Amino acid sequence: MDLLAIKQQIEKLAAQKIGMYQKDFLLTWDKSEDDLAAVFLTAEILRGLRAQNISCRVFDSGLAVSNFRDNSTRTRFSFAGAANLLGLAVQDLDEEKSQIAHGETVRETANMIAFMADVIGIRDDIYLGAGHAYMLAVAQAVQQGYDEGVLPQRSTLVNLQCDIDHPTQTMADLLHLINYFGGVANLRGKKIAMTWAYSPSYGKPLSVPQGVIGLMSRFGMEVVLAHPQGYNVMAEVEAVARKNADQSGGAYHRVASMAEAFDQADIVYPKSWAPYAVMEQRTQLLQSGDTAGLKALEQRCLENNKKFIDWECTEDLMRRTRDGKALYMHCLPADISGVSCARGEVEAPVFERYRVPQYRQAGYKPYIIAAMIFLSRFQNPAATLRALLERGRKRIL
């Protein structure tokens, strides 16, 4: 994107009706279509500015607090890259090195870490029913702290994956689709197959399939979910997908096999996840500290998974897709048969053929997060972006 194109995108953003100022980004379905469009526009503008060696530093100081309650590489580095791009320093809340074990309330911790925080990013995807609730509690605490004059700013939250949604992932996925198919309008009528796939690992969150059906159903696509019996996702999110599809003129339905889902699909997203019921049991066992029970559950679950070892994204299956050329997607890392495990989610040649597009897809995440931060901190984002462009400070001297 050259400078002229960047300017045009900024003016397009200026015309947008955006309601994200001082708001958290927790679930994509809490946001309007205009908000989502603003995120994509801002992400692309920031990416364009950086590519033109124009500094996007809008904060001369400020903290971006991260709180990873589960492992992360991509999202951690994306959050760090996004924060840094805008001028914020990452300060990680490592709960093992804090005093939180003392029985401190979430309300208190949230205020204590937020005094100098412009943004707070949280990953909490292990406990079903807990991750989103935790984010809501933190959001409520910082809102209250701001209202009470405790916090000098309303630090805004970014959901870096919870038990329900994974918006920084699915928004990056969608930006990839928009660019791949040449515009959001071209997504209308496209069929996307979000399907379960076999993996020898256990306990993968449901947030990606849920996030995908909850987001992709808003753009007139035909969204198909497929999984073995028992591997269902949250009914509430399926209801969201159904409603979205109705409103957008698309469709949402569930089928019972990968083959059916892949038939004439334009996009396939085969990925493993744990059955909802297993995740529920696991949450209970984790909370009661039942180690033996957890091991037994893992064993049962892995054995159950094995019944569906043929849920693999093969070359054969790919041939059923539109012209045999559906776009293969994954949030990464994928379990690649013969590479990262004996049998996994995808055959190595399929993965390899789509490796570069997938890496590009992952490469959108820092800008998606930066855009989410940007739009939550600036009341008139187009004006701020114009100011950045006018300032013209080089990122690298």
Add this chain to the structure above:
Amino acid sequence: MDLLAIKQQIEKLAAQKIGMYQKDFLLTWDKSEDDLAAVFLTAEILRGLRAQNISCRVFDSGLAVSNFRDNSTRTRFSFAGAANLLGLAVQDLDEEKSQIAHGETVRETANMIAFMADVIGIRDDIYLGAGHAYMLAVAQAVQQGYDEGVLPQRSTLVNLQCDIDHPTQTMADLLHLINYFGGVANLRGKKIAMTWAYSPSYGKPLSVPQGVIGLMSRFGMEVVLAHPQGYNVMAEVEAVARKNADQSGGAYHRVASMAEAFDQADIVYPKSWAPYAVMEQRTQLLQSGDTAGLKALEQRCLENNKKFIDWECTEDLMRRTRDGKALYMHCLPADISGVSCARGEVEAPVFERYRVPQYRQAGYKPYIIAAMIFLSRFQNPAATLRALLERGRKRIL
């Protein structure tokens, strides 16, 4: 604080006689009254500038090294926020990931981490007789390194809690009192009750009660310490408090019950700590690696604590204070009865009534630390603050 008020405060600071340049901040009683006043002034000026969206970035690059030998949330985030506000990047010395186990001397480590460090913040509060000594050793090493031409700057130390004092906490506490009572002059004659309180946890440092009596005794207040038999603090610090009280026209004395301490008090600070003798034994057991002994000691200590379970800040006790309206303080996190534990330091309604003032109190800490750093790095702090104001760079674009 508006810009005019900020300017006035800067001129007030300019008139102050300050001796903090290139000096460490280890114990409040090593500092003159003018120094302490300069810290408060600078903290408020920096807070005012940030509130006015004026960048306080005085370092274009530079490291703020942190060395946390014990857990921390508030102080860690305050140090990070302070460093970032001034433009320094935090680099944490995680002794588990370093080569320090090799038997390396403190002198060597101190020099190795200080090459690019403008400031070093240390928390070392576990070993009685060790924390302050460690800080002195580091301070001596960096002074020597600077004198020998090894270090290009004399990195200055900030005590983020030792076995003797917790100056960033008590200075934030005092700034809270100054603002709450409308000026330091209004503290004269006020009664502050620093009292032990029951907690089901064990081994809490003595640095807060010691720091409080060592600092609050300097402003003409009546400082009262109360604790069960055996829970005495360091005699040396009590001597400091007594001397301070004499010089400031205040008073320092010890009483044997919470009730007596609370009588007509203007401020109460009920907080648990371990008995000095227990901390001494614990230090010996820790150093000899006697795990069984440590467990036995913890058991004994917790059982001993239980004898004083009625040392709780209750509504009843609060009614004994001046007009029943003393200001309740805590360094947080507090052990709140029925919230973080069955029976603890404070009844939930008392805590809740003072929650907002307490959070505000905690909110001063980043600025107190920033002021300590600022005054140790700039020979003419008022001139630098004027320059910041003139530069007028926005913190957020």
Add this chain to the structure above:
Amino acid sequence: MDLLAIKQQIEKLAAQKIGMYQKDFLLTWDKSEDDLAAVFLTAEILRGLRAQNISCRVFDSGLAVSNFRDNSTRTRFSFAGAANLLGLAVQDLDEEKSQIAHGETVRETANMIAFMADVIGIRDDIYLGAGHAYMLAVAQAVQQGYDEGVLPQRSTLVNLQCDIDHPTQTMADLLHLINYFGGVANLRGKKIAMTWAYSPSYGKPLSVPQGVIGLMSRFGMEVVLAHPQGYNVMAEVEAVARKNADQSGGAYHRVASMAEAFDQADIVYPKSWAPYAVMEQRTQLLQSGDTAGLKALEQRCLENNKKFIDWECTEDLMRRTRDGKALYMHCLPADISGVSCARGEVEAPVFERYRVPQYRQAGYKPYIIAAMIFLSRFQNPAATLRALLERGRKRIL
């Protein structure tokens, strides 16, 4: 160095033929003499600028990713200081907190961490035959990612110690020698004794002795390696040293005792390392997870070490050096007899006499790393340095 001297050094650099732009720094012997000279010049210019309080911030934003697969204090802080000096924020890849255990490929991880990374620093010195290979794999991956349009920049690598070389250490060592002896030309004909020394610890990497003989042999010095039987280093690196010595008009040979190595030496570098064969066995045992075998090996190795307990840098041995005044060097931390262990690599009085020069030697490392980063990111480094000087922004306001 005053401003005039800095200007002169910049012009000297401008006349240099440098081939480091967008190149990794993995092994010193992959670099030309001009490249090495450019690193020294740039390091000294950056050090001079900082001493003159001129900001060296060339990046307004950007990440410096670190990946420490082994403990580190000096190099970690040096990397952090170097990155910060240039304006980059350090983002550490902690493999325990990442999803890399999933069996993810190096190619994928490398791309995922590199989206916003201007530089990647890696320490990987535990597995013989693995560290350098890992760095090559990462380098290849980011090159491929850049070529494929996945990465917006070719992040460049800095070897922070591998199984073969430790260039940031040996380059700092060499800059120390250049300054100590008054110029690189004065190194010609000097004798440097790189000798094994006894240590009660086990498994120390071979990268320092290998790096020293591979680098110091390029400047016309007489490089002598001495070690007990069985403690040989990699034959490939000895071949490099021999070839270097031939080309530079120096010499490289091996002797069987410390005494012989020290005879008339101008510089001595006594340091412990593990025998190559032991490191090979250890690598196999580590990779097969044979804990019992590892313990047995450690036991055997420590006992074998003890046979050579008299390989200690004593005052007596020092008297054999040129005028009894050879410069003693160590990469630190040293095992000092009577200080960090009962019997170790060096007698305390020898170490103490050379303590200040050694600390200075360590102090070059941040600037060496900054220079390596700088020269890999700027096509015309002299022009960029001139721009820094002209900008004249203060590091500290």
